[in-house]
Each structure stands twice: as structure tokens, then as C-alpha cells.
Amino acid sequence: MHTPLLRIERLTKTYGDLTAVDDVDLSVEAGEIFALLGPNGAGKTTLISCVCGMVQRFAGRVRVAGFDVRADYPVTRRLVGVVPQELNFDGFFKARKVLAYQAGFFGKRRAKARARRLLEDFRLAEKADANTRWLSGGMKRRLMVCKALIHEPVLLFLDEPTAGVDVELRDELWAYVRRLRDEGTTVFLTTHYLEEAENLADRIAILREGKLVLLETNAGLKARFGQRWLEIRFQDAVGDDAVARLGAATVQRLDDRTLRFSYREDGATRTQAKQPAIEPLLEGIRREGLRVAAIDGGASSLEDIFRQVMRGGRGSTPVPFPAGRPSTADN
Amino acid sequence: MDPSPEDNAPEQPAHPAPFLTDAVRASARQRVEAKVAEATQATNVLGTFTLFVKEMERFLTFALQSLISPALTTMLWFLVFGYSLGGQLSEMGGIPYVDFLVPGLVMMAVLTNAFINSSFSFFITKVHGTVADLLVTPLTPNQIILAYTAASVVRAVAIGSIIWGVAALMGASTMHHAGWTLGFLLLTSAGFGILGLLIGILARDFDHVNFIPAFLLLPLTFLGGVFYSVTLLPAPWDTVSLFNPILYMINGLRYGMTGVSDVSVGLGLAISAGTVAAGWAATWWLLASGKKLRE
Numbered sequence: 124m125h126t127p128l129l130r131i132e133r134l135t136k137t138y139g140d141l142t143a144v145d146d147v148d149l150s151v152e153a154g155e156i157f158a159l160l161g162p163n164g165a166g167k168t169t170l171i172s173c174v175c176g177m178v179q180r181f182a183g184r185v186r187v188a189g190f191d192v193r194a195d196y197p198v199t200r201r202l203v204g205v206v207p208q209e210l211n212f213d214g215f216f217k218a219r220k221v222l223a224y225q226a227g228f229f230g231k232r233r234a235k236a237r238a239r240r241l242l243e244d245f246r247l248a249e250k251a252d253a254n255t256r257w258l259s260g261g262m263k264r265r266l267m268v269c270k271a272l273i274h275e276p277v278l279l280f281l282d283e284p285t286a287g288v289d290v291e292l293r294d295e296l297w298a299y300v301r302r303l304r305d306e307g308t309t310v311f312l313t314t315h316y317l318e319e320a321e322n323l324a325d326r327i328a329i330l331r332e333g334k335l336v337l338l339e340t341n342a343g344l345k346a347r348f349g350q351r352w353l354e355i356r357f358q359d360a361v362g363d364d365a366v367a368r369l370g371a372a373t374v375q376r377l378d379d380r381t382l383r384f385s386y387r388e389d390g391a392t393r394t395q396a397k398q399p400a401i402e403p404l405l406e407g408i409r410r411e412g413l414r415v416a417a418i419d420g421g422a423s424s425l426e427d428i429f430r431q432v433m434r435g436g437r438g439s440t441p442v443p444f445p446a447g448r449p450s451t452a453d454n
Numbered sequence: 455m456d457p458s459p460e461d462n463a464p465e466q467p468a469h470p471a472p473f474l475t476d477a478v479r480a481s482a483r484q485r486v487e488a489k490v491a492e493a494t495q496a497t498n499v500l501g502t503f504t505l506f507v508k509e510m511e512r513f514l515t516f517a518l519q520s521l522i523s524p525a526l527t528t529m530l531w532f533l534v535f536g537y538s539l540g541g542q543l544s545e546m547g548g549i550p551y552v553d554f555l556v557p558g559l560v561m562m563a564v565l566t567n568a569f570i571n572s573s574f575s576f577f578i579t580k581v582h583g584t585v586a587d588l589l590v591t592p593l594t595p596n597q598i599i600l601a602y603t604a605a606s607v608v609r610a611v612a613i614g615s616i617i618w619g620v621a622a623l624m625g626a627s628t629m630h631h632a633g634w635t636l637g638f639l640l641l642t643s644a645g646f647g648i649l650g651l652l653i654g655i656l657a658r659d660f661d662h663v664n665f666i667p668a669f670l671l672l673p674l675t676f677l678g679g680v681f682y683s684v685t686l687l688p689a690p691w692d693t694v695s696l697f698n699p700i701l702y703m704i705n706g707l708r709y710g711m712t713g714v715s716d717v718s719v720g721l722g723l724a725i726s727a728g729t730v731a732a733g734w735a736a737t738w739w740l741l742a743s744g745k746k747l748r749e
Binding site: 176178180196199203204216220227276309 | 473474478479481482483484485486489490492493494496497498499500501503504505507508511512515579582583584586587588589590591592593594743744745748749
């Protein structure tokens with residue numbers, strides 16, 4: 124029988140009257156990059172904490188590689204690594220020592236070489252003998268990633284690892300995450316930067332007030348919830364009668380010469396999309412004899428979809444389109 | 455009708471993941487299998503030892519404050535009470551007053567430093583957030599207790615030994631029975647090391663950590679016969695003193711060092727061992743249940 128690497132069943136965690144995680148079911152397959160999104164307080168960190176051992180008083184069941192995270196924690200914690208959201212440092216020790224101790228806690232012998240390699244990979248080699256207290260915020264964050272990786276986990280949790288770090292470090296970290304995945308590490312991340320989830324994740328889940336409200340592949344999410352838009356500026360003013368005769372389902376007049384059409388994305392991915400909704404529109408434009416001055420277009424981003432889901436679902440409210448995108452075609 | 459996101463939540467996605475290739479999937483499964491095989495066979499003696507070494511190194515990084523300063527402070531007590539004021543007393547309990555004083559001062563330093571070592575060390579990890587690094591490890595509650603306690607014992611016994619050594623150089627004669635002496639030193643430092651860890655786990659701010667040594671440990675130690683024999687106390691205070699467990703610890707060590715005790719040494723040993731057992735059980739329960747720490 125196939126066993127997912129991570130299986131969460133009916134996970135519920137309450138703090139007094141507050142239900143931080145509410146009856147969540149979730150599976151993560153080996154090799155995936157899985158992104159968990161949600162606003163502050165949605166329960167993302169609590170969910171991760173239940174898997175990693177930082178929280179163990181919860182209802183439901185969590186298994187890693189088939190092992191229960193509470194009953195079999197000496198096994199599951201060896202499989203899991205975590206970079207907590209809160210920046211932490213041990214002001215008594217040097218960076219190199221911190222890694223040596225963390226490796227030792229997991230019973231890893233001969234971890235010096237791995238520690239050296241991690242410090243080099245995360246550009247901390249020069250600070251290896253510096254007290255962690257004196258490291259910059261970004262360096263402390265990188266050291267936390269090194270700590271999480273020192274025992275070679277197969278499932279890595281990154282809880283908003285790029286919060287408050289510069290763009291360069293963010294790019295480096297995500298490049299490293301891709302490398303880790305290529306080497307066989309499964310990655311479970313939370314992030315506030317939705318474009319990161321969009322660019323990295325195989326599957327995306329959204330938590331809202333502790334409940335799992337969405338679980339979908341990256342591409343499938345856009346196919347189900349995404350919309351495309353087309354903004355056309357005509358050479359001459361377009362009358363309301365002509366607009367009505369175009370027969371477009373959703374059209375918005377931006378000024379007397381500019382119209383914005385929106386339609387649901389149809390296809391597996393954005394790049395492979397078939398767009399049957401456009402053809403009748405273009406035919407209508409030709410039939411009306413309208414002369415096009417410029418065309419701009421695009422698709423709703425994960426951020427748009429996220430906002431839509433946070434508002435309460437797919438519903439009938441159109442996805443808000445981003446303003447001010449550069450033109451993609453001029454006549 | 456379009457399903458709502460809530461309706462869709464438990465569904466498995468129909469679309470294939472865009473980046474996950476069969477090769478990556480196979481490699482990941484292979485890694486999981488290898489890691490599971492390694493993890494299911496591992497014991498964590500090294501992990502316990504590492505935590506012990508880390509705790510040792512932590513207090514050695516500020517040895518002046520963690521070892522020398524408390525030893526020096528206690529030696530000042532020894533000088534003031536043993537030689538200046540104590541000069542007025544020729545004997546106490548049938549032995550020279552300086553000899554009578556040394557075990558009390560050693561025990562006072564041992565209890566305080568054993569407690570402070572583990573309580574502050576653990577509490578500071580909560581303040582710095584590095585407690586997460588410990589919570590995610592496969593270390594068992596017993597392994598955590600053992601490592602913290604052993605480090606506290608080393609620190610406390612080291613300070614006690616410095617005090618004893620300096621007192622011996624100054625003329626005190628305090629080595630009646632090495633076995634009893636060592637037994638009481640180890641048991642009491644272990645007991646208070648565990649209690650320190652317990653408080654470190656429970657404490658929410660520094661006041662909680664400071665409360666026990668300042669408002670409980672120090673008065674009980676002072677009233678536990680460090681400077682005097684309880685047989686000198688008027689009734690009912692001589693009887694009231696018998697309810698102070700630290701009295702038995704001090705007198706147990708005094709017996710080991712000088713052969714003199716106001717109370718039953720066997721009872722002292724039982725109370726010291728009971729402190730270790732009760733402290734261990736309570737701390738184990740906290741760590742195993744996750745109460746206060748993994749909530």
C-alpha cells in the first residue's frame with residue numbers, strides 16, 4: 124500500500140476558545156514542494172509545529188513515512204527538519220559549534236564536513252567562528268536553515284523563511300530549495316510571498332481560520348480559479364451599441380476608446396491554454412470594423428486567486444485585475 | 455454549479471504537478487527508505503552526551519561568573535563567619551566552628567548553583583527561541599533530564615570542591631567519610647539540578663526563575679543549620695526546623711565531612727534521593743506530556 128511521506132488526519136489544535144487548526148486532512152508525497160498559504164493567524168505555524176514536535180497536545184493523527192509523530196517521535200524527528208518562523212540564535216556559541224551540537228542531538232557522527240559544506244553553501248564560512256549573537260539578521264536566518272539541514276532530513280519545513288530577508292538571499296534560498304528537491308528532499312513551505320509559491324510549488328494549500336479551504340496543484344489552481352484578461356485600446360471611440368454587439372461575457376469600459384474583457388482560463392496550464400473565448404471577440408471586433416490601437420493582456424496571479432479564496436470562495440465576484448501592466452502588443 | 459473551495463478541500467488534484475518528475479519522485483522515495491532504516495535503528499547516546507557537553511560548555515564560557523564568583527562569595531562567608539565572628543565560638547556540635555561551617559557553606563553553594571544552572575539555561579533557550587532546536591530533536595524526556603542534571607551536578611560539585619579545597623588550605627579539617635560526602639554532594643546537586651530544570655520549563659519570565667533561589671532556597675538554607683546547630687534553637691523552632699528538608703541535606707554532608715549531624719543521616723539520604731525521584735518524575739511528566747512546553 125502506498126504511504127504518503129506526510130499524512131495529516133483530522134488535525135485539530137485549540138487554544139482555549141481559539142481553534143488554531145480545524146480538522147485538517149492533508150497528504151504530501153515524497154519529492155514534492157508543497158506550499159501552505161494563509162493570512163497571519165491562519166494556523167500555518169501551528170500545523171507545522173504539530174508535525175515537527177514543537178506542539179504535541181493536539182487532536183487527530185499525524186504520520187511521517189507511516190510513523191506517528193507522537194508515538195514514534197524518535198524516528199519521525201530524524202526524518203524531519205524545520206526552519207522556524209521566529210529568528211533565533213544561541214548567544215553562547217559560535218556558528219560552527221551550533222551546527223556541531225545540532226548534529227549531535229540527532230546522533231549524527233562525523234558531521235564536521237557537512238557543517239562546513241552547509242556554511243559554504245549559505246555563505247557563512249567566514250562567520251563560522253563568530254558568535255551567533257553578532258551575525259546579521261539574514262545570517263542568523265541562513266544559520267537556521269543550516270541547522271535544519273545538518274541531520275539530512277528527508278522532509279524539510281520552511282516556515283516563512285524569507286520573511287524580512289533581502290531579495291538576493293531569497294533567490295539563493297529558493298535556488299537551494301530546488302536543488303534539495305532535485306536531490307530527493309521533500310519541501311513543505313509557508314510564505315507570504317505568493318509569487319514564490321507560484322514559482323516553486325507543485326501543490327498549494329490555503330488555510331483560512333484554521334480550516335483547509337483549498338488544496339490543488341499549482342497549475343490546477345489557476346485552471347480552476349484563474350481568469351485571463353484582455354485590454355484593447357481602439358483607434359476611435361467605441362459606442363455602447365457596438366460593445367453590446369461584441370457579445371463578450373464580461374466587459375468593462377475604461378474610457379471611450381478602451382475596453383477590458385475578462386474570461387476564464389481554459390486549459391491545463393497558462394502557457395498551454397486554449398482560449399476559445401477570444402475568437403468570438405476578435406470576430407466581433409472585425410465585424411464591427413473597429414480598429415485596434417493597442418492590446419494588453421494577462422492572467423490572474425496566485426495572489427489574485429488567494430484574495431478570491433480569502434473572500435470566501437470562487438463565487439461570482441470577478442477576480443480583481445492588476446492595474447498598470449505594461450503593454451504587450453502595439454499596433 | 456461550481457464547487458466551493460471548502461467542498462474541494464479534501465479532493466486529490468486532477469492536474470499533475472508541474473515540476474515533480476518521476477526521477478525526482480523515485481530519488482525522494484529512495485532517500486526516505488534509507489533514512490527510515492537509519493532512524494529506526496538509531497539510539498541516541500550521542501545526543502544525550504552532546505546536550506551534556508553543550509550545557510557544560512555553556513557555563514564554562516562564563517566560568518568567572520559561573521564558577522569563580524560563587525566560590526569567592528562563599529569564601530567571604532567563610533572568612534566573615536568562620537574566622538571573624540566565628541572566632542568567638544570555639545566549638546559547635548563538638549567540633550571546631552570553622553569545620554562545622556564548611557559543609558553548610560558547601561551545601562548552600564551546591565544547591566543554589568545546581569538549581570540556577572539548569573533553570574537559567576533552559577529558561578534562556580525559551581527567551582532566545584532556541585528551545586525549538588531542542589524540541590525538534592529525537593531526544594527523549596529522560597535523555598534531556600539526564601543531560602541537564604549531569605551538567606548541573608558538575609558545576610555544583612566543582613564549586614563545592616573549590617570551596618572545600620580553599621577551606622582546607624585555610625586549616626579546616628573536613629574529610630571524615632568520602633563516601634557519604636560524595637553521595638550527598640551528588641544526590642543534592644542532582645535533585646536541585648532537576649528542580650531547576652522543572653522551574654525552567656514552567657517559568658514564563660525571569661521573576662519565576664529568580665523566585666525559588668531568592669525566596670525559598672536561600673531562607674531555607676540559612677534556617678537549615680548552615681551557621682548553627684538546630685539543637686541550640688529554643689522550642690518550638692528546633693521542632694519547626696525539622697520540617698525543613700534542606701536541614702537534612704546540610705547535616706548529611708556535615709556528617710560526611712566531620713562525622714557530626716543534628717538529625718538522622720539515613721533520613722537525610724532518603725530525602726535527598728526522594729528529591730531526585732520526585733523532581734525527575736515531575737519533569738519527565740512535563741516533558742513527556744508536552745504540558746507548558748509543547749502546547
